[in-house]
Amino acid sequence: MRGARIEFRGVSRHYGHVVALHETDLTIEPGEFFALLGPSGSGKSTLLGAVTGFTPPSSGQVLINGKNVTDVPPYRRNIGMVFQNYALFPFMTVFQNVAFPLQTRKMPKAEIKQRVERSLAMVRLSDMAGRLPRQLSGGQQQRIALARASVYDPPVLLMDEPLGALDKNLREELQDEIRQFHRDVGATIIYVTHDQAEAAALADRVAILRAGRLEQIGTPRGLYENPRNGFVAGFLGEANRFAVDRITDEPGGVRLATREGLTLAAARGTAGEAIVCVRPERIAIGEAADGHANSFQGTVIDAVFSAGSVRYRVDVAGCTLLVRAGSDRTRNAFDAGAPVHVGWDRDDALVLPA
Ligand SMILES: Nc1ncnc2c1ncn2[C@@H]1O[C@H](COP(=O)(O)OP(=O)(O)OP(=O)(O)O)[C@@H](O)[C@H]1O
Ligand SMILES: [Mg+2]
Structure with a gap:
């Protein structure tokens, strides 16, 4: 048939x-x-x-x-x-x-x-x-x-x-x-x-x-x-989403000021009201976070284990970031309260119409 x-x-x-x-x-x-x-x-x-x-x-x-x-x-x-x-x-x-x-x-x-x-x-x-x-x-x-x-x-x-x-x-x-x-x-x-x-x-x-x-x-x-x-970004999978206040051009892309007070680098902006969306698994944590266009110091709020990965909530300057990292016995083992470094590339900061 x-x-x-x-x-x-x-x-x-x-x-x-x-x-x-x-x-x-x-x-x-x-x-x-x-x-x-x-x-x-x-x-x-x-x-x-x-x-x-x-x-x-x-x-x-x-x-x-x-x-x-x-x-x-x-x-x-x-x-x-x-x-x-x-x-x-x-x-x-x-x-x-x-x-x-x-x-x-x-x-x-x-x-x-x-x-x-x-x-x-x-x-x-x-x-x-x-x-x-x-x-x-x-x-x-x-x-x-x-x-x-x-x-x-x-x-x-x-x-x-x-x-x-x-x-x-x-x-x-x-x-x-x-x-x-x-x-x-x-x-x-x-x-x-x-x-x-x-x-x-x-x-x-x-x-x-x-x-x-x-x-x-x-x-x-x-x-x-x-x-x-x-809407689509939030509906399919998890996403860190922040409202964008201001977008300015800079070499290599754009610079964003979020309503929550973060300053982020992205590859490209968009016209009109915008949000910026970063997928949790695109965010590196610990040593892996070094050398990215977006780089922050934060504190682990909590860590939840599920098959094959750990889902962290990390406080960065009063904003809560979801981070999903692969888990093994030696890497990516951060406890609540631990200071951590998080980072992601310009290409992983999607700027979308709100
Ligand atoms: N017989 C009806 N009379 C009036 N409004 C209706 C009727 N059937 C559906 N609607 C309305 O049409 C819209 C779409 O309904 P629909 O049943 O297609 O939604 P759905 O996406 O299947 O939702 P769900 O996930 O709850 O099943 C809704 O706002 C609903 O209230
Ligand atoms: Mg239905």
């Missing part, structure tokens, strides 16, 4: 005076894994609803593989869906649940059996075909929902916070499975989440939504390294 191309042309959605989605143009490529990321109420589900047909747009068109489906009813769009609480039918076995979409399509019995078995194998639950949903864990139920949504080979799969109800470990485990599943089925996936780490882990491209508008679209890495503005 091949994934379908999905096009939004001037799609908007209004509820009375509320604009849930401003006019939006967007093309999602065949077989792409596309994530919609944004705060609550930013229009993620509304955008999906335009594809399913359950919340038809107030203006514009939705095209699937070049065909205008804007007026096609939801049940005729051949789209698979997995939602946070997409309940399985409680009195049907796992097999019957997954077979259901095929039975409604009046497929011959032998083919149904073959397809259900293939789908269950794909989510690695072949040995649970005879169970009822309540005899499965939350993660297993969600995998069955995945199998049921994809058993008839839809070219488009929509997922709205499918892992939202699961705990962190299970979520990460299922992320790996969903990625593998996407490679196996080849469908175009639109995946809604407000967990930026999940979007970055899964998607080829991510769209950041804010208040019904697409703020920026890009690869997870592209968005992280080249955010268009402070």
Whole structure:
């Protein structure tokens, strides 16, 4: 099966005076894994609803593989869906649940059996075909929902916070499975989440939504390294952000005065109201901090260990800086209260429109 191309042309959605989605143009490529990321109420589900047909747009068109489906009813769009609480039918076995979409399509019995078995194998639950949903864990139920949504080979799969109800470990485990599943089925996936780490882990491209508008679209890495503005920078990953009071040119770049009273060097400025953003892992600490264009003496407020790295909060002239450093037994071991040197390059001080 091949994934379908999905096009939004001037799609908007209004509820009375509320604009849930401003006019939006967007093309999602065949077989792409596309994530919609944004705060609550930013229009993620509304955008999906335009594809399913359950919340038809107030203006514009939705095209699937070049065909205008804007007026096609939801049940005729051949789209698979997995939602946070997409309940399985409680009195049907796992097999019957997954077979259901095929039975409604009046497929011959032998083919149904073959397809259900293939789908269950794909989510690695072949040995649970005879169970009822309540005899499965939350993660297993969600995998069955995945199998049921994809058993008839839809070219488009929509997922709205499918892992939202699961705990962190299970979520990460299922992320790996969903990625593998996407490679196996080849469908175009639109995946809604407000967990930026999940979007970055899964998607080829991510769209950041804010208040019904697409703020920026890009690869997870592209968005992280080249955010268009402070909102995107703050939404994808951690960032030290400071309001900029004044920018002056100097040899090699610009000099910034932040509202908090720091003076920083950056490669380039921007017109209008600005913020400066420095990623925690771009800041060197200890001996490694010597020789950078930005160089400060500070005091460690606290240090938190997590797998493979240490996250420090460092007080620099009354400002709190987040610093993330690789950890090993000998390097980067600073305790609370320790005086430290921190530093970063001009290129790592991103000056962005506020
Ligand atoms: N039936 C409705 N009537 C009025 N306003 C609505 C309706 N459905 C959604 N909205 C509004 O449209 C906006 C976008 O809603 P949407 O459900 O798309 O957000 P979302 O990004 O999916 O949020 P969440 O992360 O909370 O699910 C919100 O401001 C919401 O209040
Ligand atoms: Mg939603």
